[in-house]
Amino acid sequence: MIPEDHPRYHALVRREKIADSARAGIVAMEGVSAHGRGETFDYLIGERTTESALLAEKTAAAMLLAAEHPVISVNGNTAALAAEEIAALQKACGAKVEVNLFHRTEERMEKITHLLEEAGVSVLTGTFERLIPLSHDRAICLHEGIGSADLVLVPLEDGDRCEALRRMGIKVITIDLNPLSRTSKTADLTIVDELTRALPNITLACRNPDRDLIASCDNMKFLHAALDEIQSRLSHALD
């Protein structure tokens, strides 16, 4: 048991959740080390939602509500960490939720779908087809889901897929703690924040969306703000 007054309580709980979910076959082994990589970036931005990340989250809410066919793409790590937060966001913005895995097996697809449904998510089902121009299994999606989406929210995405979605003319919002990743640089909007902090902020902003934020959205500005944040924290880190 991690004591609740531990200064890094939430980070340690998430770390344990990822390890447990890997043992349960929900998170892929590659997802465990990916979580670790993100954890370092979270530590560097101070394990909190920065002002610019909050603005990105409000922008994401406006974009989700303005889209005609928004889809939330969920992988193993997202399901393990934030099934309930996904359910709440789906209720707030009406997006479809589709499971999409890099390390895809039928068993993992079923486990993750079950976990999401238990948390109250309505998970899209149907016949999966290879619709995204990619060689790996993330190409496989549902025609009535990502296949016909005009906007996809993809937390914890890989760079290839983000590029492929954009080439298909789909708008991409990502949640990525690494402001230097290919995904971050390629997405229309990058939220540099930890998943379980970002999702409730987007959900909350859906109550009072500000459509003006869409036109003024500048992804590189968000990435620079995150980097500045890290830089300024590092400059005092050994004082």
Next chain:
Amino acid sequence: MIPEDHPRYHALVRREKIADSARAGIVAMEGVSAHGRGETFDYLIGERTTESALLAEKTAAAMLLAAEHPVISVNGNTAALAAEEIAALQKACGAKVEVNLFHRTEERMEKITHLLEEAGVSVLTGTFERLIPLSHDRAICLHEGIGSADLVLVPLEDGDRCEALRRMGIKVITIDLNPLSRTSKTADLTIVDELTRALPNITLACRNPDRDLIASCDNMKFLHAALDEIQSRLSHALD
């Protein structure tokens, strides 16, 4: 298969090695995410040995050769990534090698010992006792190993243990990619470099040790140099 001309080939090979070793029961699930955390720091220092890290490695060689009872403490991640590099260093500096695990089970102890021996390491055996003042299983060590060491090289260490060893009057050299970790700040000497790059550099320096480096060793200087390196790389990262 990862193509050898991939710009991040070595990092991807290590990532795969850690995942495979976790599936084989050598690396603990917690070790997989710890590897991910380190990977981000390596990415930030440019996945190469910096000038100051090389100086720290030369200093480590001199300290290992000057010690009376040097011990290399090996955990699951270290064995998975660098069994051969440990064997070469042991030959070069004559240190004892002891297996010490945070997530300790007899099965893992045996698997790791076997892996090291296969790579040519002479692994210390005997009756394990709880000799380090710590509540967790890293307290358990060998009287003729860490229990009577004057210097311990502990790659990929946790903060608690580093402090406990120092309180016992043992000099600690660590290899840690995070220059801000408690271990880095507590150790007598921190090598901020990736394990499989650091170990061969120490081994090489054992051929021609420079004892003057020991007296001039300033751990905080090494940490500041690593942080400066990260800062300077980040300041151009989005150009």
